[in-house]
Amino acid sequence: MIDKTALRSFLETRLAGTGYFLVDLSISASNEIKVEIDSADGVDIDYCIALSRAIEESFPREPEDYELEVGSAGLTAPFKVRGQYEKNIGNEVEVLATDGKKYRGTLREVTDNGFTVEIRTRVRREGEKRPVEVTEEKLFAYADARSVKYIFEF
Numbered sequence: 001m002i003d004k005t006a007l008r009s010f011l012e013t014r015l016a017g018t019g020y021f022l023v024d025l026s027i028s029a030s031n032e033i034k035v036e037i038d039s040a041d042g043v044d045i046d047y048c049i050a051l052s053r054a055i056e057e058s059f060p061r062e063p064e065d066y067e068l069e070v071g072s073a074g075l076t077a078p079f080k081v082r083g084q085y086e087k088n089i090g091n092e093v094e095v096l097a098t099d100g101k102k103y104r105g106t107l108r109e110v111t112d113n114g115f116t117v118e119i120r121t122r123v124r125r126e127g128e129k130r131p132v133e134v135t136e137e138k139l140f141a142y143a144d145a146r147s148v149k150y151i152f153e154f
Contacts, residue, residue: 001031004027007027008022014054018039018047022035022036022037022081023036023073023081031067033067033069034069035051035055035069036072036073038083038084043071051070052068055068055070076152078147078149079147079150085115089107090107092150092151092153093106095147096148097144097145103138104151105138113142114141114142114144116138116139117137117138118135118137119137120135122134
């Protein structure tokens with residue numbers, strides 16, 4: 001089996017300074033390697049091909065054969081690393097909190113401890129006949145979110 005630590009180190013070194021970042025690396029028991037990358041500007045297929053070839057050169061198939069897939073993180077897949085949060089600042093996201101509540105709003109800020117989402121809600125104020133829309137910023141710790149996804153709309 002391919003050494004996951006060695007492959008992760010190779011990928012992090014290879015991606016450093018390119019604008020790309022590693023989102024996920026998985027190696028199955030049957031030696032199926034899946035590498036997910038991303039960048040602020042999206043992922044170019046030619047870069048995935050070049051990275052795949054670089055992996056094959058540095059980790060030859062001779063001693064142990066493997067299947068390799070290099071691609072981008074899914075557009076609507078939950079965020080896994082901080083770089084995905086940073087990439088989506090200003091975009092609409094859906095947060096599934098650990099308490100089961102769903103929040104939808106604009107991702108505004110990302111810190112080491114969590115992220116802030118601007119949420120619009122309708123509130124009926126005392127003495128008013130109709131509810132009004134208010135905007136509030138909600139701070140989430142990373143541990144308080146089961147999943148965070150980019151909302152893709154046509």
